[in-house]
Amino acid sequence: MVKCIKFQNSFVYNMSKTFSILIPTYNERDNILPLLERIHSALIGQEYEVLFVDDNSGDGTADLINSLASRYPARVIVRKDKRGLATAVTDGFGWVESNIILVMDADLQHPPEIIPALIAAINAGNDIAIASRYVKGGSAAGWSRIRQIISSGAILLAHILLPHSRKVKDIMSGFFVFKRHVIEGATLKPIGYKILLEMLVVGKADKVTEVPFIFQLREKGQSKLSINLEIEYLRHLLSLMWRSGEITRFLKFIVVGLIGTFVNLGTLWLLHDTQALNLLAIGPALLIAIEVSIITNFILNNYFTFADRRKKGAGIFFSNFVRYNFFSLPGGALNWITTIVLTNKSNASYIILNLVGIAIAMIWNYLANSLWTWKK
Secondary structure, three states, X not given: OOOOEEEOOOOOOOOOOOEEEEEEEOXXXXXXXXXXXXXXXXXXXXXXXXXXXXXXXXXXXXXXXXXXXXXXXXXXXXXXXXXXXXXHHHHHHOOOOXXXXXXXXXXXXXXXXXXXXXXXXXXXXXXXXXXXXXXXXXXXXXXXXXXXXXXXXXXXXXXXXXXXXXXXXXXXXXXXXXXXXXXXXXXXOOOOOOHHHHHHHHOOOOOEEEEEOEEOOOOOOXXXXXXXXXXXXXHHHHHXXXXXXXXXXXXHHHHHHHHHXXXXXXXXXXXXXXXXXXXXXXXXXXXXXXXXHHHHHHHHHHHHHOHHHOOOOHHHHHXXXXXXXXXXXXXXXXXXXHHHHHHHHOOOOHHHHHHHHHHHHHHHHHXXXXXXXXXX
């Protein structure tokens, strides 16, 4: 069961701390001392606190933090009833004492030396500042090609499915700082280990910036990445699509697509099969049917599926119509080729083959037009 955490406006925080650093931990004892030393060196002269949220580590992580509390402004909360990076972070939001909160990992893959640049970006007026591997100057040192592909693929998938994420290149970053008002009043339902994406979709952040950093390889301890975490990421995407209304939008697109399918098939039947107009061969008849359905789908999507993104004006309407036709070309071509080629090579009904082509084209049309024709 996913726990829902809602943050209200009524909390009172200790403003003596300029900002709080929130770090989730599980079996990170070997990294705690060097991490605190580097944070201290990077932030000399600044007022801050470090809150560790530990998932009842068996290696003595919490005990070590407590022993270092006299040397560094650090404290630890131990959770004995649950585990998970995302929930550790969201629980920590209620325990930190400042209105500016920085989130980072304990494994030294997030260099503390970047913290001053992130805080400076917040002081410059941004609501969220993200340490990014994907802006100029950033990178992921030592990553294998497979890991790069997985990371880039996960980001692309989120950009396609969740329009609110498109303003950020590194939505997978676990190293960022934000102002508390971003999450006040928001209901967070964390799944897995990526909390930034949740905040970008359901939080209130008008100004977001990215600061380049070089993601380091882990030196001590074991990585928490696994196939289960990747599955949880997909579950998280579906959850955010549902809560942000993107699932509803996709269902509307399917309804419009079904209407367009009937328009397509009806036009094709009228031009190719009826006694009055059966002079047209299947090829040209299908081309006309495809364009009629494209026009129908554009009008319905403009005023129904993407009504919240529709911008008024004859010029915008016409330019969107041209754009919609352009992005429909690959799907229309696929529909036409599927129907014509397979009809000539099989005994199957061209109607059934046309339906197959329409179904394949529909996914492309949704993705392309969501990203570009009615972009967020």
